[in-house]
Amino acid sequence: MKIAIVGIGLIGGSMAISLKESGFAHHIIGIDRSQDNLDKAIRRRLIDEDLSLQEGIAAAEIIILATPMNALKELLPKVLDLVEDQVVIDVGSAKVDILNIVRHHPRRKNYVASHPMAGTEYSGPEAAVPNLFDNRCTVLCDIEDSDEKAVELTRQLYAAMNMSLIYLDANSHDIHAAYVSHISHISSFALALTVLEKEQDEKRIFELASGGFRSTVRLAKSSPEMWVPIFEQNRDNVMDVLDEHINTLARFRSLLIKKDFKQFHQLIEKANSIRKIIDKNL
Amino acid sequence: MKIAIVGIGLIGGSMAISLKESGFAHHIIGIDRSQDNLDKAIRRRLIDEDLSLQEGIAAAEIIILATPMNALKELLPKVLDLVEDQVVIDVGSAKVDILNIVRHHPRRKNYVASHPMAGTEYSGPEAAVPNLFDNRCTVLCDIEDSDEKAVELTRQLYAAMNMSLIYLDANSHDIHAAYVSHISHISSFALALTVLEKEQDEKRIFELASGGFRSTVRLAKSSPEMWVPIFEQNRDNVMDVLDEHINTLARFRSLLIKKDFKQFHQLIEKANSIRKIIDKNL
Numbered sequence: 001m002k003i004a005i006v007g008i009g010l011i012g013g014s015m016a017i018s019l020k021e022s023g024f025a026h027h028i029i030g031i032d033r034s035q036d037n038l039d040k041a042i043r044r045r046l047i048d049e050d051l052s053l054q055e056g057i058a059a060a061e062i063i064i065l066a067t068p069m070n071a072l073k074e075l076l077p078k079v080l081d082l083v084e085d086q087v088v089i090d091v092g093s094a095k096v097d098i099l100n101i102v103r104h105h106p107r108r109k110n111y112v113a114s115h116p117m118a119g120t121e122y123s124g125p126e127a128a129v130p131n132l133f134d135n136r137c138t139v140l141c142d143i144e145d146s147d148e149k150a151v152e153l154t155r156q157l158y159a160a161m162n163m164s165l166i167y168l169d170a171n172s173h174d175i176h177a178a179y180v181s182h183i184s185h186i187s188s189f190a191l192a193l194t195v196l197e198k199e200q201d202e203k204r205i206f207e208l209a210s211g212g213f214r215s216t217v218r219l220a221k222s223s224p225e226m227w228v229p230i231f232e233q234n235r236d237n238v239m240d241v242l243d244e245h246i247n248t249l250a251r252f253r254s255l256l257i258k259k260d261f262k263q264f265h266q267l268i269e270k271a272n273s274i275r276k277i278i279d280k281n282l
Numbered sequence: 283m284k285i286a287i288v289g290i291g292l293i294g295g296s297m298a299i300s301l302k303e304s305g306f307a308h309h310i311i312g313i314d315r316s317q318d319n320l321d322k323a324i325r326r327r328l329i330d331e332d333l334s335l336q337e338g339i340a341a342a343e344i345i346i347l348a349t350p351m352n353a354l355k356e357l358l359p360k361v362l363d364l365v366e367d368q369v370v371i372d373v374g375s376a377k378v379d380i381l382n383i384v385r386h387h388p389r390r391k392n393y394v395a396s397h398p399m400a401g402t403e404y405s406g407p408e409a410a411v412p413n414l415f416d417n418r419c420t421v422l423c424d425i426e427d428s429d430e431k432a433v434e435l436t437r438q439l440y441a442a443m444n445m446s447l448i449y450l451d452a453n454s455h456d457i458h459a460a461y462v463s464h465i466s467h468i469s470s471f472a473l474a475l476t477v478l479e480k481e482q483d484e485k486r487i488f489e490l491a492s493g494g495f496r497s498t499v500r501l502a503k504s505s506p507e508m509w510v511p512i513f514e515q516n517r518d519n520v521m522d523v524l525d526e527h528i529n530t531l532a533r534f535r536s537l538l539i540k541k542d543f544k545q546f547h548q549l550i551e552k553a554n555s556i557r558k559i560i561d562k563n564l
Contacts, residue, residue: 117492137489166489179477180490184498187473190530192556193549194523195461197530207419207448208462210399214560216466218497221557224550228543239538241476246531248472248479249524256521261510267475268506274474275503278496 004029004060006053006075008041009226010120011091012066013128015161016046021130024160031056033071041125057082062153065090070229073101080107087150089114089157093177094234095141095170109147112154115139115173116163117181121221134162141170178237183245185219185227186238192220286311286342288335288357290323291508292402293373294348295410297443298328303412306442313338315353323407339364344435347372352511355383362389369432371396371439375459376516377423377452391429394436397421397455398445399463403503416444423452460519465527467501467509468520474502 003025005012012030019025030047032038038050057063063079065072069092079088080102088111092098095113102108118136120127138158143151158165168176195217231238255264285307287294294312301307312329314320320332339345345361347354351374361370362384370393374380377395384390400418402409420440425433440447450458477499513520537546 117490119492119494121494136492139490164489176481176486176490179480180495181492183476184473184495186531186534187469188498189550189553190527190534191466191469192553194465194527194530196552196556198461198523198526199458204458207446208399208421208458209560210401210418210463212401212403212501213462213466215497215500216470217556217560219494220553221560222550222554224547224554227550228547231538231546232541232543235538235541239535241480242531242535242538244480245472245476246528246535248476249468249528249531252468252472253521253524253528256513256517256524259514259517261514264513265506265510268471268504268509270478271471271474271502272504272506274478274499278491278499278503 001025001062002027002029002060003062003064004031004051004056005047005064005066006031006056006079007065007067007071008032008037008046008125008128009066010123010127010132011116012064013041013044013046013125014118014130014132015064015066015091015116016041017128017130018133018161019157022160022162024157029056029060037125041128044125044128046125046128053079054082057086061086062157063088065092068226068229069094069098069233072098072229073233076111077102077105080105080111083107083110086110087112087147087153089154091116092233093181093230095173097233099142099145099170108145110150112143112146112150113141113170114154114158115141115177116158116161121219123223123226131162133158136163138163138165139173140165140167141173143167174234175237178234178241182230182234182238183241185222186231186242187245188217188219188222192217283307283344284309284311284342286313286333286338286345287329288313288338288345288347288361289349289353290314290319290328290407290410291348292405292409292414293398294346295323295326295328295407296400296412296414297346297348297373297398298323299410299412300415300443301439304442304444306439311338311342319407323410326407326410328407328410335361336364339368343368344439345370347374350508350511351376351380351515354380354511355515358393359384359387362387362393365389365392368392369394369429369435371436373398374515375463375512377455379515381424381427381452385427390427392432394425394428394432395423395452396436396440397423397459398440398443403501405505405508413444415440418445420445420447421455421458422447422449423455425449456516457519460516460523464512464516464520465523467504468513468524469527470499470501470504474499 116138398420
């Protein structure tokens with residue numbers, strides 16, 4: 001299979017590795033606004049060649065869109081304008097906005113909306129890693145609006161990447177993504193800022209920071225170029241979850257004020273039940 | 283060296299492993315309120331024998347107190363009542379309260395207040411692991427109130443565990459600990475609760491939860507038995523940091539309301555600078 005990937009960063013680059021390794025792709029075309037990224041991707045053998053958007057689309061059977069979500073909004077209709085019977089798959093982290101944009105596009109059926117739930121806090125082609133997607137899950141959204149053959153090809157592609165599939169409407173996807181991914185990032189950014197603003201003496205944090213701190217602020221290293229457009233496109237859901245998160249923190253605060261450590265204990269016990277969810281899923 | 287460890291859990295048990303492995307301890311006496319913990323520790327070869335508090339103290343040259351901090355408040359003066367020239371070291375995560383309790387104890391000089399900055403989200407003797415402390419840092423507090431020989435022996439003990447030392451007064455320690463450790467735990471507990479309360483359908487979280495989510499809620503698995511007494515004893519500092527953290531989250535919220543994504547971008551860029559601190563310290 002000849003696959004074009006637009007946006008050769010963490011996700012696009014890691015997909016290139018997986019799809020090559022599994023044998024699903026025999027030829028990967030890289031397309032990127034940054035020639036520097038393309039050069040790196042060629043040197044790392046992530047892609048076999050780099051082409052312009054037009055050439056790449058004409059040459060490929062599947063086109064994967066793995067750009068930040070602000071670029072995706074302009075890119076997706078443009079790509080659909082150019083395709084004939086190729087399948088177009090995006091991997092964006094928010095779905096309602098992007099699906100609305102192409103709702104009435106004459107090639108809408110060529111397009112399958114997907115979100116592979118995997119990533120790291122790094123970005124760019126240098127961040128691409130093997131096995132990033134192994135045993136993770138991909139959400140396919142609103143597949144009834146896609147051509148059956150396009151959906152089937154998408155299924156095969158993600159199966160080749162060792163991923164399982166779940167099916168959600170775009171709205172449910174965006175709500176769940178706000179809870180299990182987007183809020184974690186805001187929490188981590190905020191925690192990093194809180195500590196940075198206080199601890200001017202960086203050496204002290206450097207010395208004292210233990211594994212726990214590192215784990216909770218890991219996502220704070222994530223790039224604003226990728227994340228701001230996600231928060232922008234999933235703003236309403238992110239705001240709802242953020243409100244609930246602030247309320248939960250305020251509950252802890254109020255228990256500290258009242259020195260109600262019995263209730264504090266009960267809340268932590270309740271939080272502990274996250275164990276059975278995340279330990280199952282290692 | 284013959285060492286008694288009171289509280290054979292994650293920290294006490296892991297110290298037992300390190301101190302045995304380095305050759306610093308040739309005999310480890312376990313002391314614990316729970317006979318079940320002691321039996322497990324014997325079966326795991328974490329300790330060489332279990333004794334009562336009185337017997338253990340009489341037989342040891344160094345007594346390490348590694349219980350939760352509520353038990354420590356009662357235990358420390360009791361242990362100091364029993365020692366003659368032995369050195370007593372605690373490993374508690376908050377220091378002002380505990381130091382105030384023994385400020386005027388006639389054996390105060392036998393006691394060195396320490397906090398090894400390492401841990402995991404698990405507890406009990408089954409959670410003890412080798413190398414937990416490797417290349418981490420231990421804080422020694424108010425050492426001018428301890429006997430010089432006791433401090434020197436403590437230094438040697440932590441050096442044997444591959445740890446570096448820093449020296450802080452108890453008050454500074456408690457403020458820093460609130461920033462680089464305690465708030466991470468509250469944030470993680472709150473995040474787990476927020477998501478659990480929303481996502482009643484646990485299977486969905488289980489499927490969708492990616493590595494980022496897991497990383498930010500990892501600490502939410504930590505036990506209330508250990509953590510509530512820490513929040514209780516470091517309440518004022520924890521409350522200050524929690525207030526600041528809620529304010530930072532509220533700043534993100536207000537930017538979402540105003541759709542000021544330019545400023546949002548700038549805040550994330552600022553948060554990104556946590557990189558140079560945590561990446562240096564891997």
